[in-house]
Amino acid sequence: MMLREQKAKAVEKILKRYPDRRSAIIPLLWLVQRTAGYVTPDGITEVAEITGVTLTQVQEIVSFYTMFHQKPVGRYLISVCDNISCSLLGAEQLVEHLEGRLGIRAGETTANGLFSLQTVECLGACNMAPVMIINETLYPNLTTEKIDQILKNCT
Amino acid sequence: MNCPYKIGVGPRNYAKLQWRIFHTLGPYCRGVLLYARETMSNQNPFKPVMLHDVDRKGYEPLAEYRARGGYKALEKVLTRVAPDDVTEIVKQSGLRGRGGAGFPAGVKWSFLPKGYQGPRYLVCNADEGEPGTCKDRPIMEKHPHLLLEGMAITCYAIKAKVAYIYVRGEYYTAIEVLEKAIDEAYKAGLLGKGILGKEFDLDIYVHPGAGAYICGEETALLDSLEGKRGYPRLKPPFPAVEGLYRRPTIINNVETLASIPSIIEKGPEWFRSLGREKSSGFKIYPVSGHVKRPGNYEVPMKTTLRQLIYDHAGGIRNDRKLKAIIPGGISTQVLTPDSLDAIADFEGIAEAGSLLGSAGIIVMDETVCMVWVAMKLSRFYHHESCGQCTPCREGTAWIRKIMERMERGQGRPEEIDLLLDLCHKINARSICPLGDGATPCIISTIQHFRHEYEQHISMGRCPFRSTEAH
Numbered sequence: 001m002m003l004r005e006q007k008a009k010a011v012e013k014i015l016k017r018y019p020d021r022r023s024a025i026i027p028l029l030w031l032v033q034r035t036a037g038y039v040t041p042d043g044i045t046e047v048a049e050i051t052g053v054t055l056t057q058v059q060e061i062v063s064f065y066t067m068f069h070q071k072p073v074g075r076y077l078i079s080v081c082d083n084i085s086c087s088l089l090g091a092e093q094l095v096e097h098l099e100g101r102l103g104i105r106a107g108e109t110t111a112n113g114l115f116s117l118q119t120v121e122c123l124g125a126c127n128m129a130p131v132m133i134i135n136e137t138l139y140p141n142l143t144t145e146k147i148d149q150i151l152k153n154c155t
Numbered sequence: 156m157n158c159p160y161k162i163g164v165g166p167r168n169y170a171k172l173q174w175r176i177f178h179t180l181g182p183y184c185r186g187v188l189l190y191a192r193e194t195m196s197n198q199n200p201f202k203p204v205m206l207h208d209v210d211r212k213g214y215e216p217l218a219e220y221r222a223r224g225g226y227k228a229l230e231k232v233l234t235r236v237a238p239d240d241v242t243e244i245v246k247q248s249g250l251r252g253r254g255g256a257g258f259p260a261g262v263k264w265s266f267l268p269k270g271y272q273g274p275r276y277l278v279c280n281a282d283e284g285e286p287g288t289c290k291d292r293p294i295m296e297k298h299p300h301l302l303l304e305g306m307a308i309t310c311y312a313i314k315a316k317v318a319y320i321y322v323r324g325e326y327y328t329a330i331e332v333l334e335k336a337i338d339e340a341y342k343a344g345l346l347g348k349g350i351l352g353k354e355f356d357l358d359i360y361v362h363p364g365a366g367a368y369i370c371g372e373e374t375a376l377l378d379s380l381e382g383k384r385g386y387p388r389l390k391p392p393f394p395a396v397e398g399l400y401r402r403p404t405i406i407n408n409v410e411t412l413a414s415i416p417s418i419i420e421k422g423p424e425w426f427r428s429l430g431r432e433k434s435s436g437f438k439i440y441p442v443s444g445h446v447k448r449p450g451n452y453e454v455p456m457k458t459t460l461r462q463l464i465y466d467h468a469g470g471i472r473n474d475r476k477l478k479a480i481i482p483g484g485i486s487t488q489v490l491t492p493d494s495l496d497a498i499a500d501f502e503g504i505a506e507a508g509s510l511l512g513s514a515g516i517i518v519m520d521e522t523v524c525m526v527w528v529a530m531k532l533s534r535f536y537h538h539e540s541c542g543q544c545t546p547c548r549e550g551t552a553w554i555r556k557i558m559e560r561m562e563r564g565q566g567r568p569e570e571i572d573l574l575l576d577l578c579h580k581i582n583a584r585s586i587c588p589l590g591d592g593a594t595p596c597i598i599s600t601i602q603h604f605r606h607e608y609e610q611h612i613s614m615g616r617c618p619f620r621s622t623e624a625h
């Protein structure tokens with residue numbers, strides 16, 4: 001009941017944008033993920049109720065779109081672009097560096113729940129390559145030194 | 156030594172210094188300098204429209220945008236131009252879609268069914284996901300009102316009362332900025348009911364994506380906007396006839412829409428004069444990879460690849476040799492330095508044997524292994540194929556498998572031709588152009604760099620990497 005109680009206004013605003021409630025599924029799932037940290041089973045149920053579709057129809061969306069997480073992720077979700085423009089400028093080495101520093105492989109979360117690491121496709125910031133996003137902040141023109149500095153500030 | 160004029164560095168002081176030196180010169184020298192400045196500025200009269208003051212902090216708020224003439228083009232069409240005439244102006248300008256396919260914008264708008272009374276929509280494609288492409292981001296992050304004005308003019312022309320901007324989920328800043336700008340516009344009477352006191356109503360909403368390259372394809376985007384998985388639809392019907400919620404819908408790229416206000420303001424002839432016959436106007440070229448100054452460069456479409464790579468982006472890093480260029484995002488054929496003098500417009504790049512696509516130019520120097528490049532790109536397509544069509548789903552998986560082995564040096568000689576065969580079996584056998592887009596990187600690297608494939612096989616490893624297997 002999280003959305004309708006805590007985020008009633010935001011839900012209202014989203015629903016008003018579309019002639020068909022189903023269109024609100026993705027924006028509502030974003031709201032769930034922003035509030036709970038990931039897409040919770042309760043969240044899925046609630047989105048289905050609000051938009052008047054079946055659970056499966058919401059689940060189908062959650063599994064199709066890569067930005068939705070069905071399990072909790074670390075407090076800092078590090079997404080490193082390893083597509084071509086970034087890889088030409090050393091993204092693969094940066095991923096290895098991060099794996100070494102954090103002691104996890106891409107796709108994993110540290111035991112203390114602080115960091116999750118993943119590689120992602122082009123982030124539309126190729127002019128600033130190599131880049132990564134931590135939670136919602138973009139870090140441009142990365143080097144291993146810069147990464148160490150950024151990690152130091154994540155506590 | 157102390158500065159005789161007691162000024163330090165910094166741009167303003169530098170200008171002062173120039174001015175003082177200028178005035179110590181004799182009249183003849185001054186005349187020569189002025190003449191030189193004049194001719195130089197005449198040679199390059201084009202000032203960035205979409206990347207104006209792009210290094211600014213934060214976005215250009217409404218007041219600032221209006222102070223330099225913003226929303227004047229909207230006011231002009233609302234007071235003096237009939238909707239169909241706006242479409243006519245855009246047709247005359249020759250503006251072609253900037254999202255990849257290059258379809259003439261005005262022509263697309265005129266495909267809307269005549270006399271249709273129900274609702275119709277404009278959808279702005281801001282899903283920017285083609286690797287190598289990063290041109291829509293700065294428009295939205297720095298000049299959201301330019302995009303909103305372009306959308307408003309377009310909606311007026313096509314008689315739409317509702318428009319959506321489908322922004323990829325990773326563009327957090329763009330989403331936030333657009334929402335703020337939309338609020339500003341509503342408060343100023345530039346959106347909502349009775350815009351600028353005229354009989355024109357419009358609502359614009361931002362719709363976030365959630366991570367799927369395929370949703371950039373226009374019909375997948377519509378499905379996604381309707382709250383479904385992003386699966387491309389079979390065409391026809393084209394979206395202009397049956398699009399969002401099965402209503403007539405126009406889909407245009409961010410850059411396409413952001414070009415509209417300047418066309419209205421300065422006229423279609425001005426726009427045409429900036430390019431060539433079939434590729435008119437100006438556009439943004441993202442240049443990334445091994446150049447000294449990677450960045451977005453907004454220039455007239457007459458510009459050559461050489462000018463973009465060497466003049467604007469500063470040439471190749473560490474003064475290495477240029478090896479290969481991907482001219483329009485990774486779905487376009489790789490070119491060699493032989494094509495440097497091609498004009499970077501739709502015809503110029505096509506004549507060189509590739510496509511302008513999204514105009515994302517990726518530059519690679521002599522240290523790059525082209526088999527590795529093709530392998531990286533094959534992973535992308537396999538990952539992003541939506542899986543609806545067998546040739547695309549299975550083909551991209553096979554290509555990836557073979558490419559990964561090839562790069563490790565475990566390929567077999569006959570597999571080079573097998574790759575080509577697979578590519579030809581995908582091409583033109585799929586619902587959407589993603590399948591066709593997955594093959595140029597393979598075909599063109601084999602065409603230009605077949606010896607590198609053969610070397611991988613004969614040496615049993617990647618010749619560009621150290622001896623140990625990786």
Ligand SMILES: Cc1cc2nc3c(=O)[nH]c(=O)nc-3n(C[C@H](O)[C@H](O)[C@H](O)COP(=O)(O)O)c2cc1C
Binds near residue numbers: 251255258368372409
């Ligand atoms: C796989 C695929 C991805 C695409 N991604 C984008 C995109 O991110 N942005 C975009 O504007 N067009 C993209 N397009 C092109 C759109 O389908 C469509 O042609 C375009 O949005 C039309 O706008 P325009 O005429 O203004 O270029 C993509 C096409 C395909 C096949």
Ligand code: SF4
Binds near residue numbers: 386548586590
């Ligand atoms: S070509 Fe590929 S991405 Fe496009 S619809 Fe078919 S399977 Fe999906």
Ligand code: FES
Binds near residue numbers: 081131
């Ligand atoms: S390739 Fe990394 S941001 Fe585009």
